[in-house]
Amino acid sequence: MNLQSLRIITADIKRLVHFYEKATALSAKWFTEDFAEINTGTCTIAIGSTNTLDFFGGAIAEPASNKSIIIEFCVENVDDHYIRIKEITKDIVQEPVTMPWGNRSLLFRDPDGSLINFFTPVTPEAIEKFS
Template sequence: MKLASLRIITKDIKQTVQFYEKAMELTAQWFTEDFAELKTSSITIAVGSTRTMKMFGGEHLIEPKGSTGTIIEFLVSDVDEEYEKIKTLTHHIVQEPTTMPWGNRSLLFCDPNGNLINFFTPVSAEAIQKFS
């Protein structure tokens, strides 16, 4: 089994895609006005409008309100540098860059839909080895 993508369902697809384009420094590929993807070498972030849920059998299968039980995590080369960019994109900074007990320096913030996003950089010897 292979994880193919993470899909975010949103009422405002343009705002969400623009946020991720700036945060990830990528250009999204739009397939329809209701569906776009941003691809890296390790993950695809798919963004669909709430209208796409009709294709899965019902428009009201979910009510997108963000998630506090799931964190979308990105390994970045310099979390402090990324923080300077992110703080211009969102006012929803949950935690400024902080070194965690497990050896990652972490920045936690929310996307426009309230989803938790973690940008992290390994800084301890053990964490650096784990991600090298």
Template structure:
């Protein structure tokens, strides 16, 4: 089994897709006006409008801008460089500037326009970096 994507449901799909395109530098694939994906080499961030909830049983299935438990995480080459690049865009939504975590990652934590937590991180120790090496079997 593989985790292949995380989907965010939003009431303002254009705003959220544009935000993620800006912060990641990845061009979203817009399949319909209500659904887009940002594909990375390891997983996909899918973004769907509230109108897509009709396919899953109705508007009560998920509530946009109500996440208080998940953090969307992106492995980046240099978290300090990303912070410098995005500081103007993120100035009002930064939760934590680049900070060394006890598990060996340097982490930048901010909120997207819907309030979801986003973590850009860079492994700073050998042990933390080894988790992201291809597995040898």
């Protein structure tokens, strides 16, 4: 089994897709005005408007209500990304810090309030784990 994508439902798809394009420095592929994807190479971030919920039978998800999931990206150098992320959001939860498990981590929120973690393995154990 392989995780292929993570889908985010939003009330403002253009705003959220634009944010993720800036945060990841990747371009989204738009399939309709209500659905776009950003492929990271290992996983796809799918972003759908609330209109897409009709295909699943109605109001099965609530935009901007995530309080338990952190979307995580392994990046080359988290400190370099921090400089760029500060330009696109003021909602920095945690500036870059090295965690006890060996990753240097930057935590911030997207416009809908979802937590995003950019991390870089920095200890030999963490580097080996992600190599």
